[in-house]
Amino acid sequence: MTAVFALTTSLLWGLADFGGGLLTRRTPALTVVVVSQAVAAAVLGAIVLATGGWSEAGPRLWFAIAAGLAGPVALLSFYKALALGPMGVVSPLATLSVAVPVGVGLVLGERPGALQVAGIAVAVTGVVLAGGPQLRGGAAVQRTILLTLVAALGFGAVFALITEASTNVTGLFLALFVQRLTNVAVGGAALAASVRRGGAALPEGGFPWATLPALAFVGLADVAANGTYAMAARYGPVTVAAVLASLYPVVTALAARGLLRERLRAVQAAGAGLALLGTLLLATG
Numbered sequence: 001m002t003a004v005f006a007l008t009t010s011l012l013w014g015l016a017d018f019g020g021g022l023l024t025r026r027t028p029a030l031t032v033v034v035v036s037q038a039v040a041a042a043v044l045g046a047i048v049l050a051t052g053g054w055s056e057a058g059p060r061l062w063f064a065i066a067a068g069l070a071g072p073v074a075l076l077s078f079y080k081a082l083a084l085g086p087m088g089v090v091s092p093l094a095t096l097s098v099a100v101p102v103g104v105g106l107v108l109g110e111r112p113g114a115l116q117v118a119g120i121a122v123a124v125t126g127v128v129l130a131g132g133p134q135l136r137g138g139a140a141v142q143r144t145i146l147l148t149l150v151a152a153l154g155f156g157a158v159f160a161l162i163t164e165a166s167t168n169v170t171g172l173f174l175a176l177f178v179q180r181l182t183n184v185a186v187g188g189a190a191l192a193a194s195v196r197r198g199g200a201a202l203p204e205g206g207f208p209w210a211t212l213p214a215l216a217f218v219g220l221a222d223v224a225a226n227g228t229y230a231m232a233a234r235y236g237p238v239t240v241a242a243v244l245a246s247l248y249p250v251v252t253a254l255a256a257r258g259l260l261r262e263r264l265r266a267v268q269a270a271g272a273g274l275a276l277l278g279t280l281l282l283a284t285g
Helices: 002-023 029-051 061-084 087-107 114-131 139-162 169-196 209-235 238-245 248-259 266-284
Strands: none
Touching: 002 029, 002 061, 002 209, 002 238, 002 248, 029 061, 029 169, 029 209, 061 087, 061 139, 061 169, 087 114, 087 139, 087 238, 087 248, 114 238, 114 266, 139 169, 139 209, 169 209, 209 238
């Protein structure tokens, strides 16, 4: 079950990243974060009311609040990086986020077997190669890399925190709801501050209502990925769940290839193959 939930996480995050990257090319990144997360919060609020999730309120929700504080910083940095550079460059570098939950798992005493260690090494190598990252360039490329590394640290923190925010499915819904409310509050405050400094909250022509379904998809896919990752970490070792969940750049790269016609280089195809091999080693180890 760990492999199923973690790979579902990769699929959802990969599609959400692809959608978010496209949206931020026309709409300010903060607006994309706030609107997409607000839609997710509304849906989760309805689920919490329907399931009686408030009964699970307790000290663990502080982990959800902490994840909600880290999430907007990571998302904003990531979307800005996607708007500045090719998805195939940004998305693989963001997989460095896997170092945070894997490190936490090792500190807590998890010890993956030899086959799983090999799978982790092969999968991470494959993910980086699948993006075909181009690290040469001027200030714009350097800024893209810096933003991506900030995003990776934030995503890794969310990985680690959300797994501690609940002990059952009903509590998970509540934790994800609280996380999204925090996301919206932090993102909204940052958007208001940006507007006061003269930044734009909307693209020219006003709010792009035609993109609302896409914004909703990005927010709901992101929250669903957080949920499936929490389930993956609950069923099996965090070290395995985190690595399998980090395969989302392969999905993003393939989506960019299929929909944007971005060329898939030989090194990217080899990377995708290595990522698949690493997945098989982890799942069978």
